[in-house]
Amino acid sequence: MSRQGVTLIGLGPMGQAMVRALLAAGHPVTVWNRTPGKADGLVAEGAVRAATVADALAANELVVLSLTDYAAMYAVLEPAAAALDGRVVVNLSSDTPEQARAGAEWAARHGARYLTGGVQVPARLIGQPGSATFYSGPEDVFEAHRATLEVLTEADHRGADPGLSQVYYQALMTVFWTTMTAHLQAQALVGAHGVTAAEYLPYAVQAAETAAYFLPGIAKDVEAGRYPGDEGTLAMCAASAEHALHAARDAGLDTTVPAALAALFGRGVAEGHGAESFTSLVEVLRKPAA
Template identity: 40%
Template sequence: MTVSTQTTVTVLGLGAMGRSLAAAFVAAGHPTTVWNRSPGKDADLVARGATSAATVEEAVRASTLVVACLFDHGSVHEVLDSVGEWPADHALVNLTSTEPAGARELAEWAAGLGIPYLDGGIMATPAMIGRPGSALLYSGSSAVFQTYRETLEILGTAEYFGSDAGRASVVDFALLSGMYVMFAGYYHGAAMVRDIGMSAEEFSNRAASWLAAVLPSLPAAGAQIDTGDYSEVLQPLTFTKAALDAIVSASRDAGVDLDIIGPVRDLVDRQIAAGHGAQSSERAFESLNPRPRTAA
């Protein structure tokens, strides 16, 4: 069974993301209750039709689907530990950015109180919620996911990663790590071209086009990493080292610190030092995760 158009929804936490989540539920016609620790953030939502709750307990009791979008793992406890007996059949979906261990701890805490629990990661900015490109990753209670999937898909595409409540968080943070490192690489490049008078904005246009052109190669790199066989070489580690050494030299000449590019070079250097210089550059992955592989 799925619950859709008449699902009552509560959103706890009205930061930029929480307000966007609540606005999407209101716009879709769901009776929506909102609550925030500090007052004054719900006026616009109430004007659109949401109901403001005076207390957390009132907010939790108002809806069968309770969505928490708070600051961190600790704030989830700070808010929800104050709730008395949790209403029967009211589900908790935690969309707070919570590390995997925190998600699993919250799942155990919820199980001890009889609270159906689903953890989630939001792969979107607040402005993207409810629009194409917004994606949310979930793990934890399959029953909660299946029951409320149609409602949750108002926010963005919904994908379920299994009963381990920490799995969605792992994928979420892994994807975010790729994003942050990509932006950090852009910052490094922008710092380099500043030395020749190029603006960061001009460089960003060039970087966006270049990255879009090379990103389609990621699936092939992933397939090679999964096999652990780096003998089929597109670009050997020795070539990549030469390129990175040149970038390091050019960075120094431009007065740019090596906080970003230096560790990348170190990953490659470790593999070459271990005798793998002729193998494919994707082998640098093994410097990050050198654990023995298990048979499929």
């Protein structure tokens, strides 16, 4: 059975991993990159190098973008916009939900059907079990190309709104980068007191597992808009955050992260949430800082 041809534009580590996964599954792949030399290894493995962006778009109905952001999409595609007519563009570049919606409108004006996506794994996990990507946009377009997209990762369609994939993706990136930065701060603190990273690691893993235990309760409170404070109040949490800040300062560490946390907790208390649960901070986060 012949496999669907795919054009892939953008050959950074993620794009290259996607090309290799598609080739391994038997899909003909046409590639283009602003630095042509990045395609050399892929061409040796069976990909076809397009001479121009217009040629790349003309080669296949399904066009996958793996670019830095939406500004890069416009820079690459606008000179060849006439070639978008009749194409299905799957933009896996990271950006804001608003940019994703604007990109979908731009593509539609040029006759293309459009899906946005947020890849949840690093390049080395493309094509591996358990990897996943959020998609949004027209469901019929998604279903028509789902089998090909699932060569890359599992495909999770979140709705017709083209911005939704980036809503989910950026939400997870907020969790990921905040969590990983917090762990670096913790490593700096224990290291300042002579504790090695290896010694601390089991406790870091335990902390991550404990945080996961609390997530259903957090979701319940936020959904209900009720923050009972029956298992601890925000005022208590604010005191704890201050202690973490002082520990970092006393150790001679950078205090950007703990200071930001202590300031946020303090705002929550100042705005009248001191007797409520930690989860009441969502009400503070729902509006810009004064």
